[in-house]
Amino acid sequence: MSEAREKAALAKQAAQIMNRMTTEQKNQALLAMAEALIEQQESIIAANALDIERGRSNGTSESLLDRLKLTPARIQGIAEGLRQVEALPDPTGLTLESFQRPNGLRVEKIAVPLGVIGMIYEARPNVTVDAAGLCLKTGNAVVLRGGSAALESNRRIVEVLRGTLAGSSLPADALQLIEDPSRASVDEMLKLNGLLDVVIPRGGASLIRTVVENATVPVIETGAGICHTFVDESAGYDMAADIAFNAKVQRPSVCNSMETLLMHETFAGKHLRALADRFLAAGVELRGCERTRAIVPEAAAATEADYATEYSDYILNIRVVDHLDEALEHIARYGTMHSECIVTEDDGNAAAFMQRVDAAAVYRNASTRFTDGFEFGFGAEIGISTQKLHARGPMGLPALTTTKFRVFGNGQIRG
C-alpha cells in the first residue's frame, strides 16, 4: 500500500473519533499544540536549517528561502495563530435548520465535520500548522502534503504536533504528513475517493491546475487571482489612484492583488499620466494597450498572454476602455472570478458592475486586497475559493464542515 493510501486510511479511522470530540477537547489540544511548538522550537529551527541549506545549495532564490525560513519570532506567530483558532466559535454541531413535517417527522439540519481533508501546498511551513489547527478545530482529520522544499521542517513540526495529540483526547492519527516528495504521492492522493472527502490545493497556478485536472476526489479550488480595478469616468483622482496603487503595490505576491488596471478613456485622458508616474516611481513595470502607450510611452505593449497572467510581482497591465461594458467583457474574459473592483461615484455604474461581474468578491471604492478571511472578520482562513461550489471567497471554519439531516419519527412510513 502506498504511503498516501495508508496514511489516508489511518486518518479516516481517526475521523470517526474526531467527529465525537467536544469543542473543549479540541480547544485543549490546540492550546497544547501552540505550547509544544514554542517549547520545541529549537528542534524545529534545526530541521528548518536543513531545508534552508539544501535549498541554498540547489540555487533556490533568497526570496523563496526567506518564505521558507523559521525563526523564534515566526514560530511565536504560528503558535499565536493556533491560539486564535482556539478562540473562534466551533461551527460543528450547530443546528442550521429545524422543521416539522405534516406527518410528524422532525427534521434537523446539523453542521458536521467534512471527514478527512487533504491539503496539498507548497513551500511555507506555517501552512502545515495553520491547516492542522483549522481542520482539527472543525472535527476533521487532515492529510498534509507539503512542498519538498520544506520537508524537514514539516516532518519535525508534525512530529511535535502528533506527540501533543497523543497526550490529548484527540487521536494522533487525525494528523498525517505525506513525506514522499515525488509527484506520484500527489497523483495518488487525488484519487483516494472513499478515504479523502475533499482535497484543497494551496499554491501557484500550476499546482492548482494539476489538482483540478487529475482529481477524482472533490476539490475546493483556491487562490489563482487575476484581479482587476476599473476606474470609470466619474471617479475622483485621489481615491482611484490610492485604491489602484494599494491593490498593486502593497503586496504584489498575493492572490488578491491587482494584475490589470482598466480605465475609462475620459479618466485616462485626465489622469493616466500622473497615475503611471506613481507606479513607475514605485518600481512597477508597466504594460499597456495602444491608448495607454500613447500617453505612457514607457509602457511595453501588453499582449493577450499578459492579460491572462497572474504576475504576483511588480508588473501591471493598463488598458483604456470606451465604456463599462468593455471593462466587463475584459474581466469576463481574463478574470479568475476572484476579486474585482470598480472605482466610481456613479451609483448606476456601481450597481451594474457589482451585479454583472461574476467573482467571489466585487468591490466599490475599496482595494481588492481586502479579500481575506481576517479582513472579513472570519478570524482565520483555510484559503480563498475561486470556485462556485461549497464555498466562494475567503473560507473560514464553516467551509470545513458539511451538513447532515437528522430525522426523528415514531414509525412514519411512506404511502
Place this chain on the structure above:
Amino acid sequence: MSEAREKAALAKQAAQIMNRMTTEQKNQALLAMAEALIEQQESIIAANALDIERGRSNGTSESLLDRLKLTPARIQGIAEGLRQVEALPDPTGLTLESFQRPNGLRVEKIAVPLGVIGMIYEARPNVTVDAAGLCLKTGNAVVLRGGSAALESNRRIVEVLRGTLAGSSLPADALQLIEDPSRASVDEMLKLNGLLDVVIPRGGASLIRTVVENATVPVIETGAGICHTFVDESAGYDMAADIAFNAKVQRPSVCNSMETLLMHETFAGKHLRALADRFLAAGVELRGCERTRAIVPEAAAATEADYATEYSDYILNIRVVDHLDEALEHIARYGTMHSECIVTEDDGNAAAFMQRVDAAAVYRNASTRFTDGFEFGFGAEIGISTQKLHARGPMGLPALTTTKFRVFGNGQIRG
C-alpha cells in the same frame, strides 16, 4: 467546434443575461413553458412514439419503455411540476449575511445563480423539463444531455420550450440540448471548464462513476443509494417491521430504498422469522448471513458483493449483528452515505447512531424513503446529493445557487 462546446458557449453568453432576469420574468417564462407543453403535446407524443418504437425494436424491456413513455396525463403532470416551481420562492438575490467592518467596509453575502449547469441523465424525458424549470428559475443557463433512448422526445420538448423562451424575456440560448448520442459528447462536457460551472449526473451507478472519474468540471454527485435499516434489541416488532417493509417494498427502484436490513441478534431471535415471511409473501428475494440463514433457510448466502450492490429491485440482504458497533461498521463499509435508519426505543443507541453514521440523512424510527425534496418540504428536487461539498441530501432550489461578496467602501486601502 464540437456540439457540446458550441452549445455550452451559447449557454454561457445567455447566463450573463439570465443573471439579470427578475423573479417575475422567470416565473412568466415557466408558466408559458407549462402551457406550451400542453398545447403542443401531440407533437411531443408523436416524437415520443418514435423513441418507443426504436426502443421496442432494440429489445428494450417493457418496464424501461414504460418509464420512457409520455401520455397526455404524464405531460399534464410534467407541466404541473413547472407550475409548482414557479410558485416557489426565488432564492437568488437574497442577502444571506451582511456586516460592517471596523474600517467602514460594508460586506454583503448575496445568493446568485451558479451560471451554467450541465445535466447528464438517462431515460426519462420528464427530467428534461424538470431540470430546465429548476435551472431557469434560479437564473442559470442549462446544458442538457439526456439518454439516447429519449432523444426524439427530448429534442421535441426542448424545441417547444426554446420556442416559448424566444417569446419571453429569457434568452432561448439559456436552454441547450446536446443531441449527439455518443459517449464522446459526455466526455467532452465533463472537461468544459470555464464554460460549465457544475455538472450534475442523474442516473445509475455506472453513469455517476463515469462522471466522477472523468470530470474536471466540478461535480455534484447524486443518487447512488445503498441504504440500511438497523433494528436494535429495544425495537418493537410492529414498528420495525412496518419501517423495514416500507423501506424495501414501497418503491424498490429508487435510491432511498433499503438494500440491507441489519438486525440485533436478540430481535432476530424473536422476530426475524415473521419479518422474513412478510418479505417473502411480497415476492422479495432474500439473501442472508449465516445466522439469518439458520432462521430463514429460504435465504441465499449473502456475499460481499451483495452487500455492496444497489439492487433497486425486490432483493434484500439481511444480516444479524451482535451489537450497534457491528451495525455501524457495516454501514461505514458498504453504505453510500445516502440514508440510514435505526429503529429503536433506546435514546442512547439512537443518539450514537445518528451522530456516528456518516450519511446525508439519518433516521430514527422512520422509513429511509422520506429522503426526498418534496417529502422534506423543499417543493422540488434537482437530485439527492451523496457528496459532502456544496449540498448534501435532497437538493432544492438553493442548491443551484452560489454566493458573491459585495463590498462597499469609500476609499479603503489595506495598510
